[in-house]
Amino acid sequence: MLTLKNVSAGYNGYDVLKNISLNISEGENLCIIGPNGCGKTTLIKAIAGLIPHTGNIKINDVNILSMKRAEVAKKMAVMSQISSIYFSYTVYETVLLGRYLHMKDRSFKQPSVKDKEYTEKCLKAVDLYSLKDKQINTLSGGQLQRVYLARTLAQEPKIILLDEPTNHLDLKNQAELIDFLKNWSKEKGHAVIGVLHDLNLTMKLADNILLLDKGEIAAYGKATDVISSKLLNKVYDMDVAGYMTDSLKQWEYYTGEPFKLRKVN
Numbered sequence: 001m002l003t004l005k006n007v008s009a010g011y012n013g014y015d016v017l018k019n020i021s022l023n024i025s026e027g028e029n030l031c032i033i034g035p036n037g038c039g040k041t042t043l044i045k046a047i048a049g050l051i052p053h054t055g056n057i058k059i060n061d062v063n064i065l066s067m068k069r070a071e072v073a074k075k076m077a078v079m080s081q082i083s084s085i086y087f088s089y090t091v092y093e094t095v096l097l098g099r100y101l102h103m104k105d106r107s108f109k110q111p112s113v114k115d116k117e118y119t120e121k122c123l124k125a126v127d128l129y130s131l132k133d134k135q136i137n138t139l140s141g142g143q144l145q146r147v148y149l150a151r152t153l154a155q156e157p158k159i160i161l162l163d164e165p166t167n168h169l170d171l172k173n174q175a176e177l178i179d180f181l182k183n184w185s186k187e188k189g190h191a192v193i194g195v196l197h198d199l200n201l202t203m204k205l206a207d208n209i210l211l212l213d214k215g216e217i218a219a220y221g222k223a224t225d226v227i228s229s230k231l232l233n234k235v236y237d238m239d240v241a242g243y244m245t246d247s248l249k250q251w252e253y254y255t256g257e258p259f260k261l262r263k264v265n
């Protein structure tokens with residue numbers, strides 16, 4: 001579905017990312033992890049065509065550089081946090097903006113019945129329908145993050161790129177977002193590429209993980225292969241396994257309940 005071959009990209013003539021090759025299939029969730037500054041956001045920007053790259057990025061074997069921007073945007077959407085927040089749009093209007101590429105009349109004056117129905121469907125999918133008439137500058141950070149997700153979904157992309165999508169969300173909304181994305185990709189045969197800092201959420205979402213270190217691939221493959229204490233400790237330069245197990249011990253200490261491993265979906 002999406003392939004990267006020897007992709008390098010960066011800023012002001014300097015390559016932050018070096019020789020990244022990936023293959024993302026239909027229905028796949030790929031998580032990009034790695035320490036601060038290793039190039040995760042830069043990779044998202046390169047895939048989205050927001051910064052120039054060398055090497056090849058192809059969607060279904062077609063080089064994105066040979067496609068029109070609108071054509072790329074119909075296939076791939078970035079959950080962007082850059083918004084019209086300074087304008088007084090409602091939640092509904094903001095999500096309707098995601099329909100832009102599908103509208104014949106791009107002045108937004110006359111959205112079609114399908115545009116309106118699809119916008120409502122996306123609002124319901126992220127549980128925002130009851131807030132549809134609220135001004136977005138009156139929302140909380142977590143509500144706003146769900147508005148951005150709904151706007152991204154309204155674009156009807158085949159691939160969603162997300163950069164730290166859970167950073168404003170409480171635990172319940174984090175878990176729900178991860179479940180939502182998993183179902184979205186599996187049911188529709190679409191793909192999710194997400195930058196996540198939280199290794200627990202990464203393990204919940206990812207089929208495959210790309211671990212970056214200083215702009216290069218430190219590990220790439222099945223989540224069960226990449227999540228290795230030796231590798232993570234080296235790349236993050238800390239005792240990641242110790243940190244994770246200490247959290248569980250603390251849970252036992254505070255709740256007084258012995259930790260039991262539960263089967264997760």
Ligand SMILES: Nc1ncnc2c1ncn2[C@@H]1O[C@H](COP(=O)(O)OP(=O)(O)OP(=O)(O)O)[C@@H](O)[C@H]1O
Binds near residue numbers: 012016036037041043
């Ligand atoms: N617009 C820019 N101009 C110049 N250098 C940049 C720019 N954006 C990022 N960089 C540099 O590129 C490198 C990678 O940054 P990037 O934002 O991709 O890292 P990241 O892995 O997403 O980090 P974090 O986990 O902190 O969000 C960093 O050294 C950063 O300083």
